[in-house]
Amino acid sequence: MSIDADGIIRSITEIVAAELGVATDTLVPDTDLRGIEGADSVRLLRVVAKVEQTWDIELEDDEVFGVSSIADLSKVVTAALQVRAA
Amino acid sequence: MRGLTLPGALDAAAAAHPDAAVTFPSSAERVSLADLAAATVDLARGLVAEGVVLGERVGVYSRNNADFLVAVIGATRAGAVACPMPLPTSAADLAGYASRLDALTSAASIRRVLVGAGVDGVARRLGPVLPDVDFLGVTGLTKTSGGFHPGLPTVSPSDVAIVQFTSGSTAVPKGVVLTHRNVVYGTAAIVDGIELGRPGDHGATWLPLYHDMGLFGTLAAVLIGTPMTVWSPSTFIKDPAGWLREFAAMGCTVAPSPNFGYDALLAAVDGADLTTGRPEDLLDGLDLSRWRIAFNGAEPVNPATVARFAERFGPAGFAPEAMFPVYGMAEATLAVTFPPLGRAPVTTWVDRERLARDAVAVPSDAGADGSRGLVGLGRPVPGMRLRIVDELRRPLPDATVGEIEIAGDAVTAGYLTAGADPRPLVPAATAAGLAPGLSPGPGLAPVPASDLRGSEHAGWLATGDLGFVLGDELYISGRRKEMIIIRGVNYYPEDAESLVRDAPGIHRRRCVAVADTDDAGGEALTVLAETTLEQPAERVRLATQLRTSIGAALGLAEVTVRLLAPDALPRTSSGKFRRGEARDLARTEPR
Incomplete structure (x- = not known):
C-alpha cells in the first residue's frame, strides 16, 4: 500500500482545526501548532490521540516530543505507517 | 524513627501488607510492596556504589511507572534527595523545555539523574543540552548492585527527602524542600482526612507523579498498604471516558484531579467533543457508586463544574458528597484543608464588588448579577494550622479577605536556594552506620520561607493565596503572588x-x-x-x-x-x- 502524503497532511489539518477550534484555511503545513490560540498541552495531546485513532497507530512520546507543525506530525505518521507496512 | 522516614514507612507498610500492590496499567506493571521495598534497597546500594553522597540531590526522570517510585524512595534510602523532574508534553518546544530543565538542575545542583524505563530516548536527546548531568538508568543501577552490598546510611526524619519543584519556570525555578518528617506527616494527614484504608479502598491517579498531587497522593496510599493504581496522564487526556470506565471497573474508590479533569469528563460524556464520534451511551453500565473521594484541587475549583458533575454523573451512581474540593500545595506536603467527610460541596455566594473593593465577604443571592460563587474548601487537615492575616501579618476576623498562612509538621522549612553549594561533604558510603542526623552538608539548609517574605513570624508560611474563613470553612478569593495556575501548573x-x-x-x-x-x-x-x-x-x-x-x-x-x-x-x-x-x-x- 502506498502512502498518500498529501492526504495525510490534509487529514491532520482537519484534525488540528477541529480540536483547536480554528478554520482549516488558517492552517498551512508549516503552521507552528504551539502558536495557535488555545493550543495548550492538553489539546495538543488530543490532536495526537485523534491522529492515532485515524490511522490506527501508536505514537511514542519520544516521537511527538519536538513536533511543532502539521508537516512534522505527518512525517511521524508516515514513518509509523511505513513501519507497519514493512 | 524508622516509621518517620520515607523508606522506613515503606518498609513498615511492606511488612504489614507485603502483597498489597501498586498497579501501572499503562506500562502493564504490578508491583507488590515487598518487591517495591526490595527494589529501593537495590537501587540505594547501586547509588552508594556509584558514589552518591549524603544530601546530594538526584533527579528523577520517569514516566508514571514503577521506576518512578523506586527512584524516589531508593534515592532517599541512599541518603540522597529525590528531585522529580517534569517530562515534556506533546509538541513541546525542545529548546524551551531544555532550558527549563537546565534552570531546574542548576538550581538544585543536580549532577545525577535517575532515568526510568521508556524515557531513555528523550534523556539521550537531553544529554548534549545538559552536559554536566549524568543520566543513569534505574534498571541498570538496581542490577549492578548485585554481589556488592555497601552499607546504607542511617536516614533521620529531619533529613531532606524530596525537593519538589512547583513550576518549570526558567527565571524562578522554585524548589520546595521537604524533609522525611514533612513527607510522613503530610501523607498521614491525607490518610486521616479521608479515612483512607477503609475496607475495599483503592487509590487511583492519572496525574503525573512528578506533580505534587500525583506524588503525595500516591505515597499516601502506598505508605499504608492500600492498593493503588497509577495511569499515565496521556491515558486520561486522550480518552477521559475510557479511563473512567477502567477506573470504575477496577473498583477504585479515591482519585484526585485538578478542576479541568472533571471538565474533560463532562465534555466526554456530553459529546461536546464531536470529533471523537463516541456514542451517547457512555454512561451505560457505568457504576461510579464506589467512588467515594474525588479530590478537586491544585487549581481553582469552579462551582459550575462541581454542580454539573454531580448532576451528570449522579445517575451513574456518583454520590454528591464524593466530590471533594480541597486546598493544598507542595509547601504543605500537599493537604492544607479538606471538607468534612460525607458532606456534599458547598458554594457560597458573595458580593463581587465588596469582595474586590473592600476585601469582605458579604453574602449575596446565588447566581445573581454581581454575585461570585466560591466553593468551600473545608478546614485544616489534622496537624495543620491556618490563619488569615493582613499586610502586617496580624490575624483577621472571619469573612475578611487576607493572606493565608499555614503551619504544621507537614509544612516546608523553605525553598531551595538557587545556586546553593552542591557538594555535601560526607560520602554516603563512609557515613553509613554513623550517627543519624549527621549534618547534611552545606547548601542544603533551606532558606526559611518566612525570611523570603521578610517576616519575623517564625513558623508561619505565607502562601501567597488570598482568602477568608466563613462558618469554619476556607474560601480562596485570589492570589497575592504574581503567578497563575493553569491545569494545575504554576506559571x-x-x-x-x-x-x-x-x-x-x-x-x-x-x-x-x-x-x-x-x-x-x-x-x-x-x-x-x-x-x-x-x-x-x-x-x-x-x-x-x-x-x-x-x-x-x-x-x-x-x-x-x-x-x-x-x-x-x-x-x-x-x-x-x-x-x-x-x-x-x-x-x-x-x-
Whole structure:
C-alpha cells in the first residue's frame, strides 16, 4: 500500500482545526501548532490521540516530543505507517 | 524513627501488607510492596556504589511507572534527595523545555539523574543540552548492585527527602524542600482526612507523579498498604471516558484531579467533543457508586463544574458528597484543608464588588448579577494550622479577605536556594552506620520561607493565596503572588517578560506581564509591551510572534499580548514598572 502524503497532511489539518477550534484555511503545513490560540498541552495531546485513532497507530512520546507543525506530525505518521507496512 | 522516614514507612507498610500492590496499567506493571521495598534497597546500594553522597540531590526522570517510585524512595534510602523532574508534553518546544530543565538542575545542583524505563530516548536527546548531568538508568543501577552490598546510611526524619519543584519556570525555578518528617506527616494527614484504608479502598491517579498531587497522593496510599493504581496522564487526556470506565471497573474508590479533569469528563460524556464520534451511551453500565473521594484541587475549583458533575454523573451512581474540593500545595506536603467527610460541596455566594473593593465577604443571592460563587474548601487537615492575616501579618476576623498562612509538621522549612553549594561533604558510603542526623552538608539548609517574605513570624508560611474563613470553612478569593495556575501548573510572569523583552520591535525592552483572574475565576497572563511600530499589519505580526514564542517556550496557551505606544507603561520615578497599575491597564484596555 502506498502512502498518500498529501492526504495525510490534509487529514491532520482537519484534525488540528477541529480540536483547536480554528478554520482549516488558517492552517498551512508549516503552521507552528504551539502558536495557535488555545493550543495548550492538553489539546495538543488530543490532536495526537485523534491522529492515532485515524490511522490506527501508536505514537511514542519520544516521537511527538519536538513536533511543532502539521508537516512534522505527518512525517511521524508516515514513518509509523511505513513501519507497519514493512 | 524508622516509621518517620520515607523508606522506613515503606518498609513498615511492606511488612504489614507485603502483597498489597501498586498497579501501572499503562506500562502493564504490578508491583507488590515487598518487591517495591526490595527494589529501593537495590537501587540505594547501586547509588552508594556509584558514589552518591549524603544530601546530594538526584533527579528523577520517569514516566508514571514503577521506576518512578523506586527512584524516589531508593534515592532517599541512599541518603540522597529525590528531585522529580517534569517530562515534556506533546509538541513541546525542545529548546524551551531544555532550558527549563537546565534552570531546574542548576538550581538544585543536580549532577545525577535517575532515568526510568521508556524515557531513555528523550534523556539521550537531553544529554548534549545538559552536559554536566549524568543520566543513569534505574534498571541498570538496581542490577549492578548485585554481589556488592555497601552499607546504607542511617536516614533521620529531619533529613531532606524530596525537593519538589512547583513550576518549570526558567527565571524562578522554585524548589520546595521537604524533609522525611514533612513527607510522613503530610501523607498521614491525607490518610486521616479521608479515612483512607477503609475496607475495599483503592487509590487511583492519572496525574503525573512528578506533580505534587500525583506524588503525595500516591505515597499516601502506598505508605499504608492500600492498593493503588497509577495511569499515565496521556491515558486520561486522550480518552477521559475510557479511563473512567477502567477506573470504575477496577473498583477504585479515591482519585484526585485538578478542576479541568472533571471538565474533560463532562465534555466526554456530553459529546461536546464531536470529533471523537463516541456514542451517547457512555454512561451505560457505568457504576461510579464506589467512588467515594474525588479530590478537586491544585487549581481553582469552579462551582459550575462541581454542580454539573454531580448532576451528570449522579445517575451513574456518583454520590454528591464524593466530590471533594480541597486546598493544598507542595509547601504543605500537599493537604492544607479538606471538607468534612460525607458532606456534599458547598458554594457560597458573595458580593463581587465588596469582595474586590473592600476585601469582605458579604453574602449575596446565588447566581445573581454581581454575585461570585466560591466553593468551600473545608478546614485544616489534622496537624495543620491556618490563619488569615493582613499586610502586617496580624490575624483577621472571619469573612475578611487576607493572606493565608499555614503551619504544621507537614509544612516546608523553605525553598531551595538557587545556586546553593552542591557538594555535601560526607560520602554516603563512609557515613553509613554513623550517627543519624549527621549534618547534611552545606547548601542544603533551606532558606526559611518566612525570611523570603521578610517576616519575623517564625513558623508561619505565607502562601501567597488570598482568602477568608466563613462558618469554619476556607474560601480562596485570589492570589497575592504574581503567578497563575493553569491545569494545575504554576506559571510566572517573569518568564514571559524575559522571553519578550529583547524581541525586535519592542521599545527599549519595555514590557510587563501580569497575572490576572477573570470574573469566572479563569486565570490568564497578559503581556503589555511598548512598540514604535505603527502599521496595523506589523503590530498584528509582532503580537502573534510574541504570543507564539511565549506559548512555545512555556507551554502556556492562556496568553494575551497588548501592544502600547512608547512610554505608555506606568513606571515609578526610578524607572520600575508599576505592576498594579499595569494590571488595571490590562483590564481596561479593549482587547
